[in-house]
Amino acid sequence: MTSYSIGLNDYLNRLNDAHYNQNGQGVAMLLSFRQSHVMSDHLIIEKPERAVGNIIYAPMDDVVLAHLKVVKGYHQSNVLDMWRAQTTMVAAVARFMTESKEENWMLPMMNTVVLELRLQSISADAESVRVDSTKPGELLEKTADSLMTCFRVCAADTRSGEAESKRWGLLYLVNQFFKIYFKINKLNLCKPMIRAIESLSFKDQYPLSQLITYKYYTGRKAMFDSDFATANTALSFAFQRCHQRSHKNKRRILIYLLPVKMLIGYIPKKSLLLKYNLKEFMDLVTAVQHGDIRLLNSTLLRYERFFIAAGIYLILEKLKSVAYRNLFKKVYVIKKNHQLDISVFVQAFKWMHMEDVGAEEIECLLANMIYEGKIKGYISHAHKKLVVSKANPFPPIAA
Structure with missing residues (x-):
């Protein structure tokens, strides 16, 4: 039987076997809406609770029931129903991980479920804006709130350096948060995520x-x-x-x-x-x-x-500042003099067809560069000259 025509009982038995053997990758594939089993019409039944309950034990049963609702939403081309069901699925996965206190084999399942919620939220958000007139990004923010349930479960595992620690799932979650926060332009929300990762002793081992x-x-x-x-x-x-x-x-x-x-x-x-x-x-x-x-x-x-x-x-x-510095340096190299009339720089700007830049503005630019350390020297206002150091007047730009 191919995945395209798999029956519900056969699908549930395969999932139960992967669960029993703590096969995280296998469970993740069977709970992914991007896998071929989603195409099967046989997974769509009106009330799947009894069939699921007979084969899948709690708390995994809630995860599977939510996934079947995602599959149903996929067949009905209803991206909002898919997103709602996937949100329920993330919450169920968080409960499952909470009850499995000493294990982290389910992290591949968590990774798949949170990734797919983020992916679904993009099209669901656009549909929600069109149908319900919600603000753009509203469903993406709600998605981030949902992912936070898994983040808290992983962060609460105090066995930070052990192979079984759920903290090994933190970086994948943080990357999903980044993708959401950058999309909705809320970069300030990245700070606590960065602190959480940088505090880990094994952060370079991901x-x-x-x-x-x-x-x-x-x-x-x-x-x-x-x-x-x-x-x-x-x-x-x-x-x-x-x-x-x-x-x-x-x-x-x-x-x-x-x-x-x-x-x-x-x-x-x-x-x-x-x-x-x-x-x-x-x-x-x-x-x-x-x-x-x-x-x-x-x-x-x-x-x-x-x-x-x-x-x-x-x-x-901001590159204009670097370009100005390089222009001033070019003038210095041509003149080969550590005392340069401001009028020379005015002339240089005219060569650039920037006739509206006057001596006062150039003095201001030079003063800022001296202050920033991009030029070593000083401005003689009385003589209207730039006096640069004889030793390395244009030092390398520091970060």
Whole structure:
């Protein structure tokens, strides 16, 4: 009998065998709406409670009954019913884990159930907005509340370093929270999640795939907090350890890593941009490297939609400071003098077709860079000159 035509009793017996043998992966597959058994019409009966109760024992029976409701919602193409049933299923899994105090074999089942609730919540939220006029993101927030029941169960397991500890399920849960919070733009809710993981003594022993996802999101969070050193470390970890064949994922990481790298003084190679088809960054890199403010502004305008959609437009605006520094450094190299008239910088801006930038604005820019340590020197207002240090006047940009 194929999974497409599996009968209810046969399905329940297979699930019971996997449960009895504590086969976490097997149970997870049989409780996933992405597996082929969901296609079977034989799993759709009006009142499945008796059939389930005869084969599946509590508290697993509640999990299975909820899954059968998900299957029914799938056959009826009702994404809201699927989401409601999956929410009930997550709560049932949390109760099951609570009663199984000394075991964690069911973590693969938990991972599958919480992942699928998050996936269902995306289409269910859109449908709820259309049908019930709810606010966008409302069902996603409720989904996060549901996942919190599993999070509390895992976090409450005090056997933090033991192989049987449910805390081994925390990182997968945290990554699901990240995906929801980033989607509804509530990044402040990520902080307690990050603290929970960073406090674990075994946090570096999680599966690499989970660590890469965690570093990707914590890197993005640090970037938005203007903590570019932390962002660089986290995003670099994610990019370097992401599988070479995961071209799409590596490109996604680079969209956030590249601005961070440039803000701390690194210029990406053109070959890297070509390899990952990041044409949007080509002129941006050139503009920053050569201090071409006009090119930088035109590039931000040309790819504005892409940068806004990625959530990095305001971060890229900060690159203007780096471009200004590189322009001022270029003037210094040309003049070969540690005393530079402010008028020289005014002329440089005119070369960039930025005639509206006057001496006062340039003095302000220079003063900020001196304060930030990007230029070593001082401004002589009496003589309208920039006086730079004879030793390393333009030090490397610090993170």
